[in-house]
Amino acid sequence: MADAKVIPFGEEPRSKRKSKRVGRARTNQPPVPLAPVPPQRDEPAGTAERAEPAGAPREPDGGWDRKLANGLSFLRRRVTGEYEVDDFGYDxxxxxxxxxxxxxxxxxxxxxxxxxxxxxxxxxxxxxxxxxxxxxxxxxxxxxxxxxxxxxxxxxxxxxxxxxxxxxxxxxxxxxxxxxxxxxxxxxxxxxxxxxxxxxxxxxxxxxxxxxxxxxxxxxxxxxxxxxxxxxxxxxxxxxxxxxxxxxxYPMVGNAKTLARLLGIPYFPLTPTFPWLGPLGMVxxxxxxxxxxxxxxxxxxxxxxxxxxxxxxxxxxxxxxxxxxxxxxxxxxxxxxxxx
Amino acid sequence: MGKVVLVTGVARQLGGRFVRRIQREPDVDRVIGVDAVPPDHHLGGAEFLRADIRHPAIARVLAEHAVDTVVHMDVNGTPLGKSGSRATVKETNVIGTMQLLGACQKTPSVRRLVVKSSTNVYGSAPRDPAIFTESTPPKSLPSGGFAKDTVEVEGYVRGFARRRPDVAVCVLRFANILGPCADSPLAEYFSLPVLPTVLGFDPRLQFVHEDDAIEVLRIAAGEPRRATLNSGTFNVAGDGVLLLSQAARRLGRPTLPFFLPTVTWVGTALRSVGVLDFSPEQIRLLTHGRVVQTTQMRETLGFHPRYTTAEAFADFARSRGTGLLPPETLARTVDRIAAVLPAGRGQN
Missing domain, CATH: 3.40.1130.10 (Glycerol-3-phosphate (1)-acyltransferase)
Known part of the structure; x- marks a missing residue:
């Protein structure tokens, strides 16, 4: 069971890197005893899984991991500007x-x-x-x-x-x-x-x-x-x-034409809720x-x-x-x- | 006997580079560079004549040297160096072109005229189609500044083409020229540490690399190759588009959005302190953007740019050094977050 929890983390290269780091941090603290290290490593992994993975299948966790990885690679492309738009600006x-x-x-x-x-x-x-x-x-x-x-x-x-x-x-x-x-x-x-x-x-x-x-x-x-x-x-x-x-x-019951002309828009809608309830009327x-x-x-x-x-x-x-x-x-x- | 090429505006980087390039052409005999001020860069052995194209004396130059190809590159948006004023630039653009065309008309030896124009002639407005072709009429004619100059220059060139049908006239409408030594207003803009932008607008921009600009000018100034035609009006731009936000990110420079009305004040302020020429048409470009179709350039002129818009921009970005937010650093930061995150997620 403890092994099964570690393996899905190790599947992802980044997670592997991370788990290595965790391992190193752990080994720094208790360097002498060799035997107790694996249980200690399991403990953070266990807390990482929180309570629910004990019974829950591994899939959703891997899914979340993947989602997170996708989100981060998306973020990476966005912040560096490495994405394509077509001639019309479609992204x-x-x-x-x-x-x-x-x-x-x-x-x-x-x-x-x-x-x-x-x-x-x-x-x-x-x-x-x-x-x-x-x-x-x-x-x-x-x-x-x-x-x-x-x-x-x-x-x-x-x-x-x-x-x-x-x-x-x-x-x-x-x-x-x-x-x-x-x-x-x-x-x-x-x-x-x-x-x-x-x-x-x-x-x-x-x-x-x-x-x-x-x-x-x-x-x-x-x-x-x-x-x-x-x-x-x-x-x-x-x-x-x-x-x-x-x-x-938005049932448009009236049209404030003068206001529309002032704002330079084709019509200014009046609905049973719109200008009267303020922003709530825009729902x-x-x-x-x-x-x-x-x-x-x-x-x-x-x-x-x-x-x-x-x-x-x-x-x-x-x-x-x-x-x-x-x-x-x-x-x-x-x-x-x-x-x- | 080889050709005699006269190039105007050689005191600018692009003009200088073009003179050096055209001299290596086998059928070119002599190259005469003309400008009102002597260039800082060398012209590779070409003759330099200090002449102001705003004066009729330019006709004598043309006749004396029996010039047969005129490449008019002295159509610019910004003054050369810090000393010139916008009024001088406008005069050189408009009166200079008129004088030069008048001189060409009087000189029977002239056979070919190439004019460096700009896609500024299309203006930029929200009601324009997304992609301009050479025949698209602008919805709102540029009201002033460089854009209006180019519209007028092109008008005079069309008039000249009517009066001298024996001269092959080629008008090249360049998108924004970028490259390691470009000195266009947009290049200056992208060199600012923080880029002022218009809030809520993300314009589409297109660039031409300066190497491509030189190459297309060379094609236009020479004899047309088989199955191509190098007279007419052509849009010149690299493939693809970049959004301003995207360009800023790739350059690693933060943007500072302003409300549309205040942008004009910012532009005026920047102009008055002499940081850069942030003219109204520049602001329009940075609000609504501009994209042109380059099918004519490929199919009729037979020119295929080596750099896409993104590549031209990347080359420019390399030459300008890193900004405040280098993309590599940001990417590394994201990677670091990615490395830390599963642990952070675990601890909650």
């Missing part, structure tokens, strides 16, 4: 290890996101995910990203296209770039699709996210349909996506979310000129929009309650 390591972990409780426990139709997202290669946008604060984009990363078999990271306001705000812009987001413009979307990335777009923009609560789940206009021509040019399939539950996190309501991905709409069958043909574009835009809207209604009918 995969930070996203996977820190940012996603920070969001996961919201994803799993708070909003309890249920994902349907994840198989509609291609295993590899470019695709454009088009989703509805809602919730006063664009939490839905983050949850969509989490959903794809956690549920997709290939753990793909979707590159969200964000409004320019995101890149003007301090801290937010920094995190958005590291998270893999980029500005919603044709150039960026085109480049990402050409690189075979999964790109997520919410064409309703501020009209969708900042619509009053009374208009919930009514899709707004889909911009000028620029996303369709971008997907056509890249030959990437369009995956419609419907998110239910995000509308109710989102714990609604139950469903994210459904629809069948991909292929775009590679079109001729290259089709990307500039307004008729083709409007038809495709409408098709995507209708699909999302219908799915939204279907999901709403199936939903038992906003919170469960």
């Amino acid at each position: 995969q390591e930070l996203t996977d290890q820190v940012l996603m972990s920070a969001l996961r409780p919201f994803y799993e426990k708070y909003f309890r996101v249920e994902v349907k139709g994840i198989e509609n997202i291609p295993e590899k290669g470019a695709a454009l995910i088009v989703s509805n946008h809602s919730g006063t604060v664009a939490v839905d984009g983050l949850m969509l990203q989490m959903a794809i990363h956690d549920q997709h078999p290939a753990n793909r990271n979707v590159r969200m296209l964000a409004a320019d306001l995101v890149f003007m705000l301090p801290v937010v812009n920094e995190l958005a770039r590291k998270f893999g987001h980029t500005l919603a413009c044709v150039e960026d979307a085109q480049k990402l699709l050409e690189r075979g990335e999964l790109v997520g777009v919410m064409p309703e923009g501020f009209k969708g996210v900042g619509k009053p609560f009374s208009e919930r789940y009514k899709l707004q206009r889909f911009g000028r349909g620029g996303f369709v021509s971008t997907a056509l040019r890249a030959g990437a399939p369009i995956v419609p996506c419907s998110i239910v539950g995000a509308e109710e996190i 989102p309501l714990p609604t139950k979310w469903t994210i459904q991905f629809g069948e991909p709409i292929p775009t590679d069958g079109y001729s290259p000129e089709a990307a500039d043909d307004p008729m083709v574009m409007f038809n495709l835009t409408d098709q995507v929009r209708e699909t999302i809207q219908h799915t939204l209604y279907k999901l709403l009918v199936q939903r038992r309650s906003v919170f469960f």
